[in-house]
Amino acid sequence: MTATSSRLARLHDTELVAMAAAGGRREFGELVRRHAASVRGLLRRMGADPALADDVAQDAFIQAFERCADFRGEGTFSAWVRRIAARLYIKRRQKEARWTELSEAEEPVTLMPDGARSLDLDDALKGLSEIERMCVSLCHGAGLTQAEIADALKLPLGTVKSHVKRGLDKLRAQLAVAPTGQGRRAHV
Amino acid sequence: MSDPDAFDGEIERMFARAPAFDDTEAFADRVDRRLGLSWYLRTVVLTGAGVVGGFFAVRETLDAGLGTGLSQIAAMTSQTPQSSAGLDWSQLGALMSSRGLDLAMIPAMPLFWLVSVAVIGAAVASAVHANQGG
Numbered sequence: 001m002t003a004t005s006s007r008l009a010r011l012h013d014t015e016l017v018a019m020a021a022a023g024g025r026r027e028f029g030e031l032v033r034r035h036a037a038s039v040r041g042l043l044r045r046m047g048a049d050p051a052l053a054d055d056v057a058q059d060a061f062i063q064a065f066e067r068c069a070d071f072r073g074e075g076t077f078s079a080w081v082r083r084i085a086a087r088l089y090i091k092r093r094q095k096e097a098r099w100t101e102l103s104e105a106e107e108p109v110t111l112m113p114d115g116a117r118s119l120d121l122d123d124a125l126k127g128l129s130e131i132e133r134m135c136v137s138l139c140h141g142a143g144l145t146q147a148e149i150a151d152a153l154k155l156p157l158g159t160v161k162s163h164v165k166r167g168l169d170k171l172r173a174q175l176a177v178a179p180t181g182q183g184r185r186a187h188v
Numbered sequence: 189m190s191d192p193d194a195f196d197g198e199i200e201r202m203f204a205r206a207p208a209f210d211d212t213e214a215f216a217d218r219v220d221r222r223l224g225l226s227w228y229l230r231t232v233v234l235t236g237a238g239v240v241g242g243f244f245a246v247r248e249t250l251d252a253g254l255g256t257g258l259s260q261i262a263a264m265t266s267q268t269p270q271s272s273a274g275l276d277w278s279q280l281g282a283l284m285s286s287r288g289l290d291l292a293m294i295p296a297m298p299l300f301w302l303v304s305v306a307v308i309g310a311a312v313a314s315a316v317h318a319n320q321g322g
Contacts (some may be wrong), residue, residue, distance in 0.1 A: 028223070032219050041209075054215065058215075062219065121205075122207070140200045141203040168195065
């Protein structure tokens with residue numbers, strides 16, 4: 001580890017953001033290293049394939065760098081970038097298809113034929129329809145309110161609420177059978 | 189996990205746990221390269237805009253009578269006006285006119301867009317080249 005990287009590693013996110021807002025690319029690079037996994041992981045949990053997730057995550061970090069001065073530190077930097085990434089991903093998907101069509105078209109994967117398989121969150125999310133997965137991830141992963149999700153996805157609020165509820169019910173059922181500890185692992 | 193609120197909290201904790209990626213350093217490098225490219229593009233475009241602006245400033249200055257001024261100076265000193273590089277302005281003007289390159293004959297706006305498109309095209313080509321190289 002060089003002297004610069006060890007110096008950067010000691011700085012708090014808010015200090016790094018302030019330096020990045022002044023044009024510090026090294027400092028921003030440290031932020032990327034710290035939070036890339038969180039942003040990339042969220043996008044994959046929202047249903048993006050790895051290549052698209054990385055592409056959107058890069059766009060999100062670039063947008064974050066350009067808007068560093070707008071970051072008020074009211075939440076964490078990680079949460080801020082995750083929200084940017086989530087919105088960028090929604091825009092990408094909206095260019096491809098309407099969510100209303102997706103919600104009915106996608107058949108969820110059956111994960112527990114014998115009801116005994118241990119699951120983690122990433123496995124369990126595969127058991128949700130695409131729109132349920134999206135709504136649950138936006139709500140609990142990106143921290144958007146249900147009203148914000150409805151606005152972003154251009155869906156009625158009631159529809160979003162029922163997608164979130166149904167998605168959580170499915171997750172609860174799938175994760176409930178996982179043995180203690182096994183079902184809490186996070187990997188992609 | 190029968191309590192819905194407790195389960196919501198549990199789900200949020202699970203989402204908060206970032207998965208492990210073994211290529212984080214490479215990902216950070218890609219972001220940095222794109223930031224560098226974006227910075228380079230802006231620099232090229234701003235420089236190009238400066239060149240275009242400067243070009244028009246010179247042209248407007250010439251249109252405003254610098255050529256006439258040079259002729260007057262030449263008449264006063266009974267010498268052919270020449271630049272420090274030994275360039276004969278009257279001969280240059282005649283040569284450009286004979287080749288259809290009289291700048292004063294080209295309308296300002298089309299010329300502006302022509303040069304702008306050329307500069308932007310050069311900037312994009314340089315950026316693409318730099319990106320492929322990176």
